[in-house]
Amino acid sequence: MNETLQTDVLIIGNGIAGGTAALELARLGVSCLVISKGADESATNTWLAQGGIAALSEEESPDVFKQDIIRSGDGINHPPAVDQVVSRSRELVERILISKLKVPFSKKNGNFDLAREGAHSTRRVLNVKDMTGRVIQQHLVRAVRREAKINMLYRHQAIDLLTYPHHSTNPARQYDEPRVVGAYVLNLDSGRVWRVFARHVILATGGLSSIFLHSTNPTSAVGNGIALAQRTGARLANLEYVQFHPTSLYQKGEEEPFLISEAVRGEGAKLVNRKGDFFMGRYSDQADLAPRDEVSRAIYEEMIRHGDDYVLLDLASFAKINIEERFPTITEHCLNQGLDITARPIPVVPAAHYSCGGVLVDLRGRSSLEGLYAVGEVSCTGVHGANRLASVSLLEGLVWGARAAEDIAKRQKERVEAGLAEEIPPWRYPPQEDEPDPALIWQDMVTIRYTMWNYAGIIRTNRRLDRARSDLDYLRHRILKFYQKVAVTPAIIDLRDSVQTSLLVVEAARHNQVSRGAHFMASNP
Numbered sequence: 001m002n003e004t005l006q007t008d009v010l011i012i013g014n015g016i017a018g019g020t021a022a023l024e025l026a027r028l029g030v031s032c033l034v035i036s037k038g039a040d041e042s043a044t045n046t047w048l049a050q051g052g053i054a055a056l057s058e059e060e061s062p063d064v065f066k067q068d069i070i071r072s073g074d075g076i077n078h079p080p081a082v083d084q085v086v087s088r089s090r091e092l093v094e095r096i097l098i099s100k101l102k103v104p105f106s107k108k109n110g111n112f113d114l115a116r117e118g119a120h121s122t123r124r125v126l127n128v129k130d131m132t133g134r135v136i137q138q139h140l141v142r143a144v145r146r147e148a149k150i151n152m153l154y155r156h157q158a159i160d161l162l163t164y165p166h167h168s169t170n171p172a173r174q175y176d177e178p179r180v181v182g183a184y185v186l187n188l189d190s191g192r193v194w195r196v197f198a199r200h201v202i203l204a205t206g207g208l209s210s211i212f213l214h215s216t217n218p219t220s221a222v223g224n225g226i227a228l229a230q231r232t233g234a235r236l237a238n239l240e241y242v243q244f245h246p247t248s249l250y251q252k253g254e255e256e257p258f259l260i261s262e263a264v265r266g267e268g269a270k271l272v273n274r275k276g277d278f279f280m281g282r283y284s285d286q287a288d289l290a291p292r293d294e295v296s297r298a299i300y301e302e303m304i305r306h307g308d309d310y311v312l313l314d315l316a317s318f319a320k321i322n323i324e325e326r327f328p329t330i331t332e333h334c335l336n337q338g339l340d341i342t343a344r345p346i347p348v349v350p351a352a353h354y355s356c357g358g359v360l361v362d363l364r365g366r367s368s369l370e371g372l373y374a375v376g377e378v379s380c381t382g383v384h385g386a387n388r389l390a391s392v393s394l395l396e397g398l399v400w401g402a403r404a405a406e407d408i409a410k411r412q413k414e415r416v417e418a419g420l421a422e423e424i425p426p427w428r429y430p431p432q433e434d435e436p437d438p439a440l441i442w443q444d445m446v447t448i449r450y451t452m453w454n455y456a457g458i459i460r461t462n463r464r465l466d467r468a469r470s471d472l473d474y475l476r477h478r479i480l481k482f483y484q485k486v487a488v489t490p491a492i493i494d495l496r497d498s499v500q501t502s503l504l505v506v507e508a509a510r511h512n513q514v515s516r517g518a519h520f521m522a523s524n525p
Ligand SMILES: Cc1cc2nc3c(=O)[nH]c(=O)nc-3n(C[C@H](O)[C@H](O)[C@H](O)COP(=O)(O)OP(=O)(O)OC[C@H]3O[C@@H](n4cnc5c(N)ncnc54)[C@H](O)[C@@H]3O)c2cc1C
Pocket: 012, 013, 014, 015, 016, 017, 018, 035, 036, 037, 038, 043, 044, 045, 046, 047, 048, 049, 050, 051, 052, 053, 054, 132, 133, 156, 157, 158, 159, 204, 205, 206, 207, 216, 217, 218, 224, 225, 259, 353, 354, 375, 376, 377, 378, 390, 391, 392, 393, 394, 395, 397
């Protein structure tokens, strides 16, 4: 069976970054294949984005927006990247999201109803109420489906990138510069692995926050793209900067995570531990309105001190607003879980939310490895520095998705070789494939998530990080042995990538003793 595909560009991921890259490539006359391991468009971080997308408004000076981004990033942002995200924001939001996709951003008196979010100096956030990401994603996928130059496949998961000389059976390749020429891709329905050859590969695989016990991301967001890139030798950066959100709904089961917006505290809600102590006053003069990082650390300390799995967020006793009207989505979601937030406090935990680091790329989205681009949350452009300004991540995905497409379109005249089927062998299935035991996978995944949460999470120490490294190293060794013997499945791919991504976050944290932005070392606060 010749399980081989050839395409100009392979895009791995169909969130805002991958979807934008595909649409822009099609506009510029380049065809591409987009794959997603999800069953539909809801399995993306883009789908979950609530607040909105920031863009430079006509009235404001670019410098104010840039300063807001750099202040949030604690000064270690890459200035040219910040310049680019701001200078291209209005044009790309208008051309792609408003004119082409016709995203119905909220309006008031005929003008866009721009929101002002935490740490933004002005109103510049376009939104579709509290479901901005979902609406953008739906419109994006609809447009992608209409383009003849785009082929889109759900339930296809990239296992490894194909590289010269590493995968080549041609010994003469060792003299070539290393180059990415495609990927091994698992068809989740047939269980077969295809070789997909491409002249360029764009990683748009999103974040990694689900390697932590508590996360706001879909459970599938385990940093596949980071692991794929690292195995090819691409440069990575800033992986220690994982942003935590202070309040996600505490759930015992395997339900998908749900964010409780910070606006709830803005409307008077107070955090209280399970002994009834309103504790935030002990941690900050601003009490419940302290910055995101301080609140996350305070909740974490309380949970550790009292051995509790969660704290409570009491809106019902303090709200001076109509809760159902102000927070319709949160009210409805909690009611569906049997919790009436107009009458009872909400159990919450902090949760890993956003990865500021990733595959290091330049202003065109090119990684350090020829043939490989990275866009969106999987990448590190330098825009966010040590911490992300709210509503700038969707924008970064849009801008770099478009930039990568522009760059690839310009390179169409270059004679770039895709991989050659006769040089790169088909996937080697183990001689006697056992089905992986789900109990082993589940337990290993739980171990990774607890290890990352307790040893490499909100408050880090050298001792905790050292322990995380040795535990994860041992686990990686076991997982790799297991991986080589069993049939390849989505769960085993995610497990292998999770342990690798976790080790990368831990290593990055161990090598950075300075608390800055989203990275907090207790020894050097
Ligand atoms: C709850 C929540 C609220 C947020 N609110 C906002 C907000 O208001 N404003 C804002 O700017 N940002 C917000 N963010 C962050 C923002 O949503 C993300 O950073 C952004 O959507 C990432 O887009 P992306 O295209 O890079 O990745 P994603 O949208 O996550 O898409 C990743 C894609 O890659 C696919 N994939 C992954 N691995 C593989 C593989 N191995 N093979 C094949 N496919 C693969 C996935 O299936 C998916 O299709 C929020 C995030 C969360 C979780």
